[in-house]
Amino acid sequence: MKKEEVPVLETKNLGISFGGLKAVNDVNMQIYPGELIGLIGPNGAGKTTIFNLITGIYKPTEGSYFLCGKRMNGLSTHQVVAEGIARTFQNIRLFKKMSVLDNVRVAFNKNMKTTLAGSILRTPFFWKEEEETTKKAMELLRLFHLEGFANENAENLPYGKQRLLEIARALATDMKILLLDEPAAGMNPVETAELKDSIRMLREEFKIPILLIEHDMSLVMSICERIYVLNFGEILASGTPEEIASNKDVIEAYLGKEDELEGGETSAEG
Amino acid sequence: MAKFIQSLINGLNLGSVYALTALGYTMVYGIIRMINFAHGDFIMVGGFTLFYTIPVMRAMGLPLWFSVFAAIAVCVVVGVLTEQIAYKPVRGQGSTTALITALGMSLILENGALVVFGSAPRNVSPMFDLPTLKFGPVSTPGTTILTLVIGIVVMILLMVFIKNTKLGAAMRAVPEDKIASTLVGVNVNHIITATFAIGSGLAAVASMMYTTSYVSIKNEMGITLGLKAFVAAVLGGIGSIPGAMLGGLMLGIIEIMVKVYMLPGAYEAVTYLILIIVLLVKPSGLMGKNISEKV
Numbered sequence: 001m002k003k004e005e006v007p008v009l010e011t012k013n014l015g016i017s018f019g020g021l022k023a024v025n026d027v028n029m030q031i032y033p034g035e036l037i038g039l040i041g042p043n044g045a046g047k048t049t050i051f052n053l054i055t056g057i058y059k060p061t062e063g064s065y066f067l068c069g070k071r072m073n074g075l076s077t078h079q080v081v082a083e084g085i086a087r088t089f090q091n092i093r094l095f096k097k098m099s100v101l102d103n104v105r106v107a108f109n110k111n112m113k114t115t116l117a118g119s120i121l122r123t124p125f126f127w128k129e130e131e132e133t134t135k136k137a138m139e140l141l142r143l144f145h146l147e148g149f150a151n152e153n154a155e156n157l158p159y160g161k162q163r164l165l166e167i168a169r170a171l172a173t174d175m176k177i178l179l180l181d182e183p184a185a186g187m188n189p190v191e192t193a194e195l196k197d198s199i200r201m202l203r204e205e206f207k208i209p210i211l212l213i214e215h216d217m218s219l220v221m222s223i224c225e226r227i228y229v230l231n232f233g234e235i236l237a238s239g240t241p242e243e244i245a246s247n248k249d250v251i252e253a254y255l256g257k258e259d260e261l262e263g264g265e266t267s268a269e270g
Numbered sequence: 271m272a273k274f275i276q277s278l279i280n281g282l283n284l285g286s287v288y289a290l291t292a293l294g295y296t297m298v299y300g301i302i303r304m305i306n307f308a309h310g311d312f313i314m315v316g317g318f319t320l321f322y323t324i325p326v327m328r329a330m331g332l333p334l335w336f337s338v339f340a341a342i343a344v345c346v347v348v349g350v351l352t353e354q355i356a357y358k359p360v361r362g363q364g365s366t367t368a369l370i371t372a373l374g375m376s377l378i379l380e381n382g383a384l385v386v387f388g389s390a391p392r393n394v395s396p397m398f399d400l401p402t403l404k405f406g407p408v409s410t411p412g413t414t415i416l417t418l419v420i421g422i423v424v425m426i427l428l429m430v431f432i433k434n435t436k437l438g439a440a441m442r443a444v445p446e447d448k449i450a451s452t453l454v455g456v457n458v459n460h461i462i463t464a465t466f467a468i469g470s471g472l473a474a475v476a477s478m479m480y481t482t483s484y485v486s487i488k489n490e491m492g493i494t495l496g497l498k499a500f501v502a503a504v505l506g507g508i509g510s511i512p513g514a515m516l517g518g519l520m521l522g523i524i525e526i527m528v529k530v531y532m533l534p535g536a537y538e539a540v541t542y543l544i545l546i547i548v549l550l551v552k553p554s555g556l557m558g559k560n561i562s563e564k565v
Contacts, residue, residue, distance in 0.1 A: 102439040102443075109456065109457075126435075169454055172454070173454055173455045
């Protein structure tokens with residue numbers, strides 16, 4: 001861990017209550033530049049709720065969170081995105097009836113200079129900017145090997161490719177940190193391997209930190225540098241995959257029986 | 271045959287006024303699931319703007335049709351203000367509230383116009399000085415053809431805009447998934463404002479087409495025109511942009527044909543009969559998606 005740096009994303013005592021029920025409580029996390037961090041925990045532990053808090057869908061009732069040192073509480077979702085937090089969803093939320101290309105194009109909001117008047121009057125500048133957006137969107141699609149599907153409606157893509165498109169769309173927002181909510185959910189082993197490659201490519205090409213919610217333990221254990229374990233809305237443990245795999249509380253709360261744990265360790269080595 | 275072609279041209283002309291108006295309904299509905307019943311009154315506002323600015327253009331020695339730009343500007347301001355002042359505060363409070371607010375807004379505009387302009391019909395001076403065109407036995411005012419062409423060009427531009435630009439993509443994305451839209455950085459409020467601005471701008475173009483063909487305007491003109499455009503939008507499939515165009519053009523042609531060949535006195539009844547039939551048989555309209563409303 002690079003303690004001297006400012007974390008890209010930091011939560012301080014972050015929490016939210018729904019009618020007296022503390023869904024997330026006292027969560028402290030730091031994600032430093034370039035890190036790939038796993039966020040794991042049993043179903044209902046509050047992982048997605050944390051994502052919803054960080055992206056402004058829910059407003060925290062306690063604590064705060066910071067992006068590169070800037071306090072983010074109270075910003076609306078599109079402002080959060082403009083500041084540089086991008087995410088994907090547990091259940092895919094693409095614009096199904098729109099083309100693959102348009103799904104990515106719509107996410108290029110930063111640095112767009114064209115005003116409404118400009119786009120109605122179709123100034124030359126406007127067309128130039130549109131052209132650049134399309135070019136950049138195609139580049140992103142190429143990185144995920146989706147360029148061949150550019151004019152296809154998003155709903156016609158195979159499942160695994162839809163997941164990748166969602167990541168590509170998130171990247172188009174020009175973010176400082178990427179939050180992936182169970183990207184491997186429902187994927188077959190081949191698709192999971194493809195996803196793993198894409199995440200590796202992401203880190204090399206974009207050097208952005210990633211916060212990853214994932215149930216596929218072998219994936220989390222093999223690619224994450226550090227892991228936070230969430231249980232009943234609170235951080236139960238944090239550390240390297242090895243530390244987590246041998247943490248007694250975690251084993252009890254999450255991993256269950258010892259033989260499963262060994263399975264996790266094996267793939268961590270592989 | 272000549273009579274038929276003549277009627278077809280007239281039908282297309284009337285239909286393109288309906289189509290441009292229906293686009294305003296359908297775009298707003300497509301994005302915020304609300305019927306903006308004040309939309310027809312935007313055309314009235316555009317009509318009066320033309321009435322008052324054409325003499326100004328004449329006095330300044332400018333081409334008279336420059337007043338269309340004034341109409342567009344005024345309609346856009348009225349449309350955006352209506353959204354900001356009346357609709358935005360009630361957004362998210364259910365469709366009934368929004369509907370009643372829109373009806374109220376319509377009455378405010380109509381009665382406001384009554385106070386400001388009085389109830390007497392006004393005649394808008396012709397903006398274009400074109401000869402009557404003769405195609406064999408068919409003769410038609412040049413302005414009819416011109417406004418028809420303008421209407422069709424505007425519709426094509428709108429289609430290209432929605433289909434090929436990023437703002438257009440955002441306008442398609444918001445109705446599909448509001449939360450996902452905000453999470454890719456789309457400011458939904460801006461998109462709604464842009465939608466109202468474009469819809470109102472189209473209303474101004476529609477008012478230009480209306481006044482060149484039908485000349486007379488009055489404060490109540492928006493009601494009937496708005497209702498018919500609404501029927502056109504429903505016929506085409508509300509929320510669908512090509513549907514609004516198709517529905518508008520079809521309704522225009524049907525009205526004129528009924529007027530000329532069948533029941534001259536009852537053509538408006540036919541319009542509302544169409545609405546009832548569409549709602550009974552195919553509520554999603556000709557080009558609408560055949561899915562029930564998500565709750």
